[in-house]
Amino acid sequence: MAAHKDEGESDDDSYEVIDLTEYARRHQWWSRVFGNSPGPIAEKYSVATQIMMGGVTGWCAGYLFQRVGKIVATALGGGFLLLQIANHTGYVQVDWKRVENDVNKAKKHLKNRADRAAPEIKSFLGESTEFVKRNVVLSGGFLGGFLLGLAS
Numbered sequence: 001m002a003a004h005k006d007e008g009e010s011d012d013d014s015y016e017v018i019d020l021t022e023y024a025r026r027h028q029w030w031s032r033v034f035g036n037s038p039g040p041i042a043e044k045y046s047v048a049t050q051i052m053m054g055g056v057t058g059w060c061a062g063y064l065f066q067r068v069g070k071i072v073a074t075a076l077g078g079g080f081l082l083l084q085i086a087n088h089t090g091y092v093q094v095d096w097k098r099v100e101n102d103v104n105k106a107k108k109h110l111k112n113r114a115d116r117a118a119p120e121i122k123s124f125l126g127e128s129t130e131f132v133k134r135n136v137v138l139s140g141g142f143l144g145g146f147l148l149g150l151a152s
Contacts, residue, residue: 051140058149062145062151
């Protein structure tokens with residue numbers, strides 16, 4: 001059975017065109033979750049909701065931190081162990097003095113870069129501290145969830 005169309009209506013008239021980039025600019029996900037006002041989250045959500053949001057995000061972060069940490073520790077420890085075995089059996093000769101010099105150069109380079117980045121880091125730490133102070137319940141839930149994620 002065919003649908004009947006009016007004479008003036010075309011296929012283009014029945015659809016609305018949405019510019020997704022403009023929509024994404026106006027409807028950011030964090031605005032829907034946290035709201036647009038700069039005040040603390042405590043004014044927007046109940047204590048139970050804050051604890052749940054903090055706990056779930058904390059658990060996810062802790063679980064991922066634990067898994068990635070184990071993988072990184074295994075890779076570094078295993079690599080160093082294999083390097084030591086290869087060195088002592090004569091397959092590889094490591095110039096430890098050169099390694100020490102390169103590590104010291106890298107430490108100096110990192111220290112210089114850290115000194116230049118200090119204002120940005122201090123600003124970020126200040127903003128983070130202020131967020132934690134304004135949202136104690138959410139931060140507490142996150143910390144508890146993070147520790148549970150590490151333990152699981």
